[in-house]
Amino acid sequence: MAKNMTINLRIWRQKGPEVPGKLVDYTVSNASEHMSFLELLDVLNEQLIASGGDPVEFDSDCREGICGSCGVMVAGIAHGPQQLTAVCQLHMRSFKDGDTITVEPFRARAFPIIRDLVVDRSAFDRIITAHGYVSVKTGSAPDANAIPISKDAAEEAMDFAACIGCGACVAACPNGSASLFTAAKIAHLALLPQGQVEASRRVVAMVDQMEAEGFGDCSNYAECEAVCPKGISVAGIASMRRAYMKGVFSK
Amino acid sequence: MSDEVANSMSELSHSPRLDAKVPAGRLQEKWDAYKDAVSLVSPANKRSHNILVVGSGLAGASAAATLAGLGYNVKCFCIQDSARRAHSIAAQGGINAAKNYPNDGDTIWRLFYDTIKGGDYRSREANVYRLAQVSSNIIDQAVAQGVPFAREYGGVLANRSFGGAQVSRTFYARGQTGQQLLLGAYQALSHQIAAGRVTMLPRREMLDLVVAKDRARGIITRHLVTGELERHAGDAVLLCTGGYGNAYYLSTNAKNSNVTAAWRCYKRGAFFANPCYTQIHPTCIPVSGDYQSKLTLMSESLRNDGRVWVPKDPKDTRAPEAIPEDARDYYLERRYPSFGNLVPRDVASRAAKKECDAGRGVGETRLAVYLDFGAAIRRLGVQTIRDRYGNLFEMYERITGDDPYKTPMRIYPAVHYTMGGLWVDYELQSTVPGLFVLGEANFSDHGANRLGASALMQGLADGYFVIPYTLGAYVAGIRQSEGIPESHEAFTAAEEEAGARIDQMLNNKGDKSPTQFHRELGRLLWDHVGMARDRTGLEEATGAIESLKDEFWERIRVPGSADRFNKNLEFAGRVADFIELGSLMARDALRREESCGGHFREEFQTSEGEAVRNDEVFADAAAWEHTDRRPVLHLEKLSFENVHPTTRSYK
Ligand SMILES: Cc1cc2nc3c(=O)[nH]c(=O)nc-3n(C[C@H](O)[C@H](O)[C@H](O)COP(=O)(O)OP(=O)(O)OC[C@H]3O[C@@H](n4cnc5c(N)ncnc54)[C@H](O)[C@@H]3O)c2cc1C
Ligand code: FES
Numbered sequence: 092m093a094k095n096m097t098i099n100l101r102i103w104r105q106k107g108p109e110v111p112g113k114l115v116d117y118t119v120s121n122a123s124e125h126m127s128f129l130e131l132l133d134v135l136n137e138q139l140i141a142s143g144g145d146p147v148e149f150d151s152d153c154r155e156g157i158c159g160s161c162g163v164m165v166a167g168i169a170h171g172p173q174q175l176t177a178v179c180q181l182h183m184r185s186f187k188d189g190d191t192i193t194v195e196p197f198r199a200r201a202f203p204i205i206r207d208l209v210v211d212r213s214a215f216d217r218i219i220t221a222h223g224y225v226s227v228k229t230g231s232a233p234d235a236n237a238i239p240i241s242k243d244a245a246e247e248a249m250d251f252a253a254c255i256g257c258g259a260c261v262a263a264c265p266n267g268s269a270s271l272f273t274a275a276k277i278a279h280l281a282l283l284p285q286g287q288v289e290a291s292r293r294v295v296a297m298v299d300q301m302e303a304e305g306f307g308d309c310s311n312y313a314e315c316e317a318v319c320p321k322g323i324s325v326a327g328i329a330s331m332r333r334a335y336m337k338g339v340f341s342k
Numbered sequence: 343m344s345d346e347v348a349n350s351m352s353e354l355s356h357s358p359r360l361d362a363k364v365p366a367g368r369l370q371e372k373w374d375a376y377k378d379a380v381s382l383v384s385p386a387n388k389r390s391h392n393i394l395v396v397g398s399g400l401a402g403a404s405a406a407a408t409l410a411g412l413g414y415n416v417k418c419f420c421i422q423d424s425a426r427r428a429h430s431i432a433a434q435g436g437i438n439a440a441k442n443y444p445n446d447g448d449t450i451w452r453l454f455y456d457t458i459k460g461g462d463y464r465s466r467e468a469n470v471y472r473l474a475q476v477s478s479n480i481i482d483q484a485v486a487q488g489v490p491f492a493r494e495y496g497g498v499l500a501n502r503s504f505g506g507a508q509v510s511r512t513f514y515a516r517g518q519t520g521q522q523l524l525l526g527a528y529q530a531l532s533h534q535i536a537a538g539r540v541t542m543l544p545r546r547e548m549l550d551l552v553v554a555k556d557r558a559r560g561i562i563t564r565h566l567v568t569g570e571l572e573r574h575a576g577d578a579v580l581l582c583t584g585g586y587g588n589a590y591y592l593s594t595n596a597k598n599s600n601v602t603a604a605w606r607c608y609k610r611g612a613f614f615a616n617p618c619y620t621q622i623h624p625t626c627i628p629v630s631g632d633y634q635s636k637l638t639l640m641s642e643s644l645r646n647d648g649r650v651w652v653p654k655d656p657k658d659t660r661a662p663e664a665i666p667e668d669a670r671d672y673y674l675e676r677r678y679p680s681f682g683n684l685v686p687r688d689v690a691s692r693a694a695k696k697e698c699d700a701g702r703g704v705g706e707t708r709l710a711v712y713l714d715f716g717a718a719i720r721r722l723g724v725q726t727i728r729d730r731y732g733n734l735f736e737m738y739e740r741i742t743g744d745d746p747y748k749t750p751m752r753i754y755p756a757v758h759y760t761m762g763g764l765w766v767d768y769e770l771q772s773t774v775p776g777l778f779v780l781g782e783a784n785f786s787d788h789g790a791n792r793l794g795a796s797a798l799m800q801g802l803a804d805g806y807f808v809i810p811y812t813l814g815a816y817v818a819g820i821r822q823s824e825g826i827p828e829s830h831e832a833f834t835a836a837e838e839e840a841g842a843r844i845d846q847m848l849n850n851k852g853d854k855s856p857t858q859f860h861r862e863l864g865r866l867l868w869d870h871v872g873m874a875r876d877r878t879g880l881e882e883a884t885g886a887i888e889s890l891k892d893e894f895w896e897r898i899r900v901p902g903s904a905d906r907f908n909k910n911l912e913f914a915g916r917v918a919d920f921i922e923l924g925s926l927m928a929r930d931a932l933r934r935e936e937s938c939g940g941h942f943r944e945e946f947q948t949s950e951g952e953a954v955r956n957d958e959v960f961a962d963a964a965a966w967e968h969t970d971r972r973p974v975l976h977l978e979k980l981s982f983e984n985v986h987p988t989t990r991s992y993k
Contacts, residue, residue, distance in 0.1 A: 093631060107906075125630040127741075133857070134633055140855045140901050140910065148907055150423065152596040154636045155737065157521055158427040173740075180740050205567055206907040213544070216424050220536045224529035225488050228411040229404075229806045232479070232486035236443065239497025248490040249515060252522060256426060279488065286488045 096122040096183060098131060099191040102147055108203045114193065124184040128171060129154060129161060131183060132194075149208040154179040156320060159255035162262070163208045164195040169259035169318040177257060177320040197262035201269065201305040212258045214304035215272060221300035222293040223276045225285050238284050251279040253321040260315035260323075266307030271315040273301050274327035277334070294331060295338040357976035360613070360965055363767045364468040369984045373472045376768070380811050381818035388413035391817050394561055394576035396548050396603055398425035400520070400798055401781025402582030403527035404805025410539035411530075412810055417574060418531065419546045419563060421598045421912075426528040429584050429596040430801065433520020434734070435641040436502060436512035437798040439477035444501050448509040450474045455985060457796060460506040460686055461761070461789020462939035462955060463987035464616070464963070466980060468768060469786050476807040477799050481513055483806055487526035491515050504794040505642050506686040506992075512795045517641055517733045523798055527805070546572070547912060548603040549840040551579065551610045551777065554832035558776035559825070562836045564844075566912065569905040571837050573828040578776045578816060580809065581607060582801075585760035585782035587620065589920045589927065590872070591864025593757035594626060594639040600916040601923050604764055604783050612772040613965035613976060615765035615785035617923065618931035621792055621940045622873050623758035624690035627741055627751075628710040637756040638741055640713070641734055642794040645683045647718035647727065648751070650674050650690070652711050656701035662712055662750045673697060681992040688791045688940050688953075689992060691755035695873050696951060698754070705752045714750035755873060759797060761788045761940060762930075765965040765978070769812035770804060773965075776820075778813065780804035785963065790939025844904050847914045852897035856914040859894050863887070863921055871927050876944040880932040887925045894921055926966055926973055933975065936960045957987050 097120045105112025119135050126134070129151050136146035152160040156177040163178055165171030171181045186192065194208065202210040252275075260271035277294050280286025286293075309328055316325045365372045365379075383391070391414050395406040398420040406418040420428060440453040453474040458465060481499070485491065491513050492500040501510040515522035534540040545566040552560040552573075560575040586601035587593040608614045625640045651670045653660075658669060674693060675682045685693075694711050697703065704710050719727050724747060728735070735746045742752070763785040770778045770786070781801040788796060826832065870883035894917070902908045937946040937953035938960070946954040963978040 123631050123633065125743075126633045127635075130633045130635050133635055136910075137855055137857060140899060141853075144901070146901055146910060148909055152422055152427055152598050153429070153432045154597060155432060155638050156740075157518065158422070158429075158431045158596065159424075160422060160427050175736075176740060180737070182741065182743070184743060209907060212423060216426075216532070216542070216544075219426075219529065220532045222536070224533045225486065226533055227483075227486045227530070229408040229483060229530070229810070230479075232482040235441070235481045235485040235491075236498045240493055241497055242493045242495050245490050245493040248488075249518075249522075252488075252490050252515075252525065253518065255521075256424065279490070283488050283490065285486055 093123045093125045094188070096124060096186070096188040098122045098183070098186065100135065101191065101193040103195040104147070104207055105204055107206060112204070122183055124182070126183050127154065127179060128165065128181040128183065129179050147208065148206045151179055156180040157255060159257035162197050162257045162259055164197065164262060166192050169197065169262045170320055175320060175322050177255070197258050199261045199267035199306070201267065202258060202261060210258070214306070215256050215258065215269070217304060218269065218273055218297055218300045219276065222289070222296035225280065226289060240283060244282050248279050248282040251275045251282070251323060251327055254323050255321060257320065259318045259320065261306065263314040263318040264307065265312055265314065266310055268309045269301050269304070269306040270309040270328045270331070271319065271323055271325060273297050274331040275323045277331050278327035281334070290334065291338040291341065294334040298331065298335045355977070356979040357965070359773065359976050360765065360978040361767065362466060362978060363769060364466070365768070369467060369471050372468050373475055377811055380815045383814045383818050385413050389415065391415060392417065392576045393578050393580065393813070394574055395419070395580045395582060396561065397428065397582030397584060397781070397783070398528070398531070399428035399430035399582060399584055399781060400524055400527055400801035401783070401805045402428070402580070403524065403531045404802050405580055405582060405780055405809050406540055407527060407530035407534050408806050408810050409813065410534035410537070416534070416540045417543060417576070418540055419543045419548060421545070421547050421566065423544055425531060425542055425544060426525060428524060429599050430524045430798070431521045432596060433798055434517045434639065435643040436504065436514035436519045436795040437480065437523065438504070438511050438795040439481045439513060439799065440474055440511060441478050441481060443499060444510045446509045448511050452509065453477060453511065456507050457787065457793060458789070458985050459990055460791055460793035462791050462990055463789065463957070463961065463982065464938055464980065465787055465789035467982060467984055472808065473787050473800055473803050476803045479807055480799060480802045484523055484526050487530055489515065489522045489526040502643055503646060503684065505645065505684050505690070506793040514643070517731065520798060523802065527802070548583070549606065549915070550836040551607045551774070552832050552836045553610045553774060554826050554830060556775060558774050559832060560828065562833070562840050564840070567907050569908065571841055573833045573837060575826065575828045575833070577820060577825060578778060578813060581764065581777065581779045581783050582781050582805070583783045585763070586920070586923060587757045587760050589863065589924055590757040590867045591860045592629065592634060592637050592868070594623060594637050597636060600919070602916050602919045605919040605923055607764060607772065607774065607777060609968050611774045611968070612777055613765040613967050614762070614926060615963045615965040616762035616930065617927045617966070618871065618934060619761035619790050619940050620757060621687055621759040621761060622691040622755045624687055624694055624755050625713060625753045626756035627738065628705060628707060628754040638737065639756070639758065640738060640751060640753060642687070644713060644731060644734060647722070647730065648683065648713040648715050649717060650683055650711055650713055652697045652702040652704060662704070662714070671702070678992045685992045686791060686793060688942070691873055692942060694755055710752040710754045712750035713753045715746060716750070719747065759792055761785065761790060761792055765963065769815060770809060771812070771816065776816065778809060780809060790941055843915065844911065846895070847898055847900045847911065848904060850895070850898050850900070852899045854897045855899060856910055856917045859890065859898065860913070860917045860920065863890060863917070863924055866890070867924050867927065871924070871931050874942050874944055875931050877932065880928050884925060884928045884932070887921060887928060891921045891925070894918060929973065930964055930966065933964060934960055955989070961987070
């Protein structure tokens with residue numbers, strides 16, 4: 092049978108971007124080792140509604156680690172202590188009965204807080220809009236097998252394409268850099284012949300946008316890779332830098 | 343004549359309100375004939391038309407990107423903070439296309455035939471044929487966008503097989519096919535945003551459709567951060583808002599998936615077709631406790647190599663590894679020798695339920711069966727299995743704490759997909775002119791049961807390749823001067839109604855949370871409108887749902903206020919709509935006195951427990967019209983001119 096657990100939570104509460112926030116203590120006494128961390132927050136919120144309190148706001152959608160909606164700092168770590176796991180898939184069996192866990196939003200200059208644990212990550216969309224795509228309109232595509240792509244290239248592209256855009260990399264980075272996110276998209280497309288045509292323009296436009304959004308520089312801490320739920324490699328960042336320098340000078 | 347009689351008389355005939363507008367001619371030539379004849383809109387005129395695309399999943403993102411590429415002015419809306427997070431992102435297994443790259447005998451006809459048969463002969467031939475025709479273009483388009491599909495060593499695309507087919511026509515990107523296809527569409531959308539042709543409005547929820555002078559004129563949305571109600575006028579509205587599986591509370595759908603947008607359209611005159619057709623997916627991780635917030639799918643592709651079994655003896659509670667071969671019942675292989683573990687979803691789900699009902703279920707709750715990779719690992723080696731399913735195995739272990747390389751997975755069916763949805767004609771237009779419905783939100787192509795890897799195909803077919811033509815036919819026929827401004831009284835009225843509902847929920851200050859109501863509704867639907875249905879249960883559910891609806895408005899408690907980010911307020915509105923939908927689902931299930939696809943009526947089965955369809959009376963799509971009194975039924979009679987409906991057999 093599943094073990095019953097008591098969990099103490101210290102959760103960041105903040106009513107809006109301009110209002111100061113603070114940590115507030117809560118206790119959930121009927122947690123189970125099989126529940127996910129977000130289910131623990133669900134239980135807390137039901138408790139708060141029943142007692143006339145104000146439930147804790149947080150983003151989530153798929154709850155299976157693929158949409159990138161969720162993301163909070165659990166005990167100081169983006170997405171919590173379990174590696175390669177988004178917080179929606181973090182299960183309470185990673186904790187002990189009686190633990191006190193601090194929960195805070197992803198913090199970065201480019202991610203303003205909306206409310207409680209909800210932050211504004213629209214800067215990521217603007218980086219993709221800068222040129223995170225292949226400029227192909229519907230209808231003009233050749234047969235899918237017209238250009239052979241080696242299995243290794245396709246697999247490596249997929250490794251980078253697996254990014255879920257959750258923002259953990261930014262939250263973990265001491266500089267609040269979005270280098271891992273940006274480099275992942277650049278690498279995904281640069282590894283495929285379809286993406287190579289515009290590779291140079293792409294890297295310049297995306298990196299410039301990243302800076303314009305207020306993300307910091309990369310100083311090779313690699314904290315981003317450590318918390319990435321999809322294990323995206325920092326190797327992409329080095330290639331992005333080289334390609335950026337080349338791109339800027341050839342302009 | 344009483345209403346009942348009027349209804350039963352209308353059962354005999356096709357409703358004049360449902361003109362499917364299927365082009366004349368041979369099945370194979372209909373779509374080309376349509377495209378040859380359809381009116382075109384000049385580039386200058388396209389620029390002057392505003393198109394509202396609600397939803398940014400595969401259907402919405404592909405439609406918005408394509409229409410913007412053609413020159414229309416597009417506004418695109420989604421609930422999530424980014425278009426890239428739409429529920430389509432979670433699709434795992436793959437997408438079908440009749441490319442026949444493996445040279446194993448696939449053709450457009452076969453994909454068409456498998457889809458019609460898989461849908462248990464409850465879909466429209468012409469739509470399904472068109473879907474099969476454009477399927478190949480989708481793969482071409484995705485590859486051109488940089489979607490990293492799996493490949494063979496020679497550099498060509500790889501395929502796998504899926505349930506309900508005997509050819510390999512499924513393309514995939516590891517277990518993240520939906521993610522990669524959606525990112526492709528999202529990037530195409532971003533390209534058009536950069537070009538200034540699409541305005542993207544995330545964190546918006548559509549709360550109503552604005553209809554005036556008999557046409558869809560725009561929508562009302564709530565800004566989910568500020569709470570503001572907003573008006574958006576458009577020349578056409580494309581509803582791409584996904585399915586309603588979350589009516590059951592527990593499903594494999596994302597937490598924000600909802601019926602609200604579709605339900606508001608229903609209340610404004612769009613007919614809702616076949617609401618009782620829901621797909622219960624056979625391979626999901628079983629429920630573990632009361633706190634459960636959603637169910638996780640284990641891709642159907644696992645059934646390519648996994649074998650489903652239960653112990654022969656219900657009292658055999660040994661660990662699975664300790665149960666010898668001769669004490670195991672591989673019941674799918676036994677009952678369906680030719681398709682074995684690859685029978686379609688409805689068949690596999692019901693078979694699992696049957697074993698568990700007979701007491702042979704496994705695990706703590708006894709509501710599970712084994713999906714075993716032992717034989718495949720011995721045959722192919724761990725590495726091959728890891729290459730094929732590595733990320734799914736990891737996900738399983740993260741959730742359950744068990745390692746499927748060592749011990750069989752435990753799985754149980756869960757609500758997954760809804761074949762029902764707003765009724766649309768061949769042009770994807772609903773019964774409200776100017777309102778088009780794409781993707782899972784419409785009822786069209788999957789009949790009573792959807793085959794695996796066909797939803798991604800349909801969403802993208804609708805968005806990339808169908809709507810660009812059919813929307814043109816509508817737009818060419820409207821005059822700019824006919825549009826109404828956002829200050830029009832129809833907008834004011836709709837906005838006031840939406841606001842009043844929000845206030846009512848907030849001011850009620852009852853004692854039950856939205857989630858409590860949602861769970862109760864879910865239990866009712868799962869028990870009575872789930873995998874097996876019967877008259878008594880459906881009648882009971884109908885009454886119980888009506889009471890739940892009354893109770894909702896008496897006892898709902900929504901914390902906080904309307905002018906801020908407020909997830910519980912969002913949920914409350916969606917639950918209220920799910921309750922009303924639940925009642926229509928039960929009504930539709932009650933009327934359909936046959937078993938077909940995902941709809942299984944206990945009263946209509948063979949002695950072996952196989953479904954019994956009734957083509958004489960029920961070869962139709964049941965489209966419900968909202969009225970103030972009770973829903974009125976309209977029928978689209980389905981005619982099969984190219985395939986002959988037979989008893990679906992996978993034996
Ligand atoms: C776990 C899982 C795995 C699956 N795997 C496969 C597979 O392998 N192959 C396959 O073919 N199919 C699969 N499916 C089915 C398939 O993913 C869906 O049917 C399909 O993605 C639906 O796409 P859609 O564009 O119609 O809607 P969705 O992707 O659901 O998108 C709906 C959009 O509408 C928006 N929206 C909804 N309501 C509102 C509102 N009121 N206001 C504003 N916006 C709104 C949402 O924000 C979202 O952007 C799977 C489904 C699940 C749940
Ligand atoms: S909720 Fe989708 S990744 Fe966590």
